Amino acid sequence: MPPSPHLAIVKDDTSGPLADVVFDRVLDAIYQGRLALGSVVNEAALAQEFGVSRGPVREAVRRLQGIQLITREPYMKARVITLSAESAIELFQMRMALEGMACKLAALRMTNDEVDTLLAELAQDRERRIDGAQDRPAFDFHERIVRACGNARIINALCGDLYHLLRIYRRHSGSVLERKDDAYGEHWQIIRAIRARDAELAESLMRSHIERAAQHLFTHLPQLAPLTAGDRAI
């Protein structure tokens, strides 16, 4: 008898290894707050909840630990990370470095057609949001740029690791910092720079854009904002 039938994983899942399914489930649980930030993660409990053995759960937890969504405290207790100003600063610093480089590479590698398509989607997404019908597609400008950079290592580091943490920060701070209207203009400028094949400008714009996003986040999250003057120099 699975204790939580709505959570149990059915065997005939065609989603490949159980560890991957458990990984996604735990990730969702963190996103949705079912696994509270800072709470301890119990392998055996999760295994029973999902109706699987501890092996896949263990592997999933280690992978979460690998991308630093779960920390390993002394004495072998696994905990979900806690949001902190320091961690957020580090996240945005790394985004500035990697997304800046990705943007620079995208400016060198994207075809004109790809740039035009992206520009059209950007405008389309804006109109959709103005109409209020912001349903399905969830256009993500940054992810699109990153995936266009052609560097699999950077793509993986950002989309596979950092963006998970970023989504957690976004979810746990309300939609206040969506800032999509402000961001549209900056996104448009970035694509213009890419279109003009000005790689240096594109990188610089992307960095400034992310830095503004970081400052916006800290402005609207006072509980996360023990920022000193030195740290402000992201």
Next chain:
Amino acid sequence: MPPSPHLAIVKDDTSGPLADVVFDRVLDAIYQGRLALGSVVNEAALAQEFGVSRGPVREAVRRLQGIQLITREPYMKARVITLSAESAIELFQMRMALEGMACKLAALRMTNDEVDTLLAELAQDRERRIDGAQDRPAFDFHERIVRACGNARIINALCGDLYHLLRIYRRHSGSVLERKDDAYGEHWQIIRAIRARDAELAESLMRSHIERAAQHLFTHLPQLAPLTAGDRAI
């Protein structure tokens, strides 16, 4: 009876979990070429070789896979990565992004004493190499800079992941590309920029330094150099 007594892991190891020990062992095996690049990795065989069960080996292999030293081919075969020009380009692009940012941050955060210490160690390492006594300390300028940047996430990405791959590239290309004599001057300039608190210059110098190292690598590794004009724009 352990088939390879000199490789078996003794139980009373004080190095913590077996998975960590196996991880280091496999890493060394890749470094030293005992595990050839491109060869398939067999969990059971490694387990028998180390005298442990498949569990820790499995975990170690997955961690190697996480830092992209082992690739997962279709049909679940795990292989050690193969060196390629594309992979090397991606590695150096990521280093330029991350080490550039790390250098910038180090310029903002290091104390004068720390900078002076680093400068002294740099000079000391040079003299030691001139004397030919390049034995113990293995002074690593880049790692020192990175660890001084204060961003744990960047430190982990570089020292925990990327540098493993970089060492493999270095080892599998002879000492030709050591380039330490050429590098000394550039390292010195970078520290000077940090000392002057010119963060932008320090980042720019570090990027240029890494790009030169990349070009040096491709110059001396013709078998890895199907570089097109476009790709040269790292």
Next chain:
DNA sequence: TGGGGTTTGACTGTCGACACTGTGAGCGTT
């Protein structure tokens, strides 16, 4: 002798059980 189906082998995914370690509560001593 060549093509197609079948068998065999190897390997990974998964599981349940045991062992070891740190923690906290409870008890006795001072």
Next chain:
DNA sequence: AACGCTCACAGTGTCGACAGTCAAACCCCA
């Protein structure tokens, strides 16, 4: 009452075994 010690509990580390799957070799038949 405070401190130190002991013991049960909780949780992870590790192990051996079973099951499913893909690949390659093998055999049969035309």
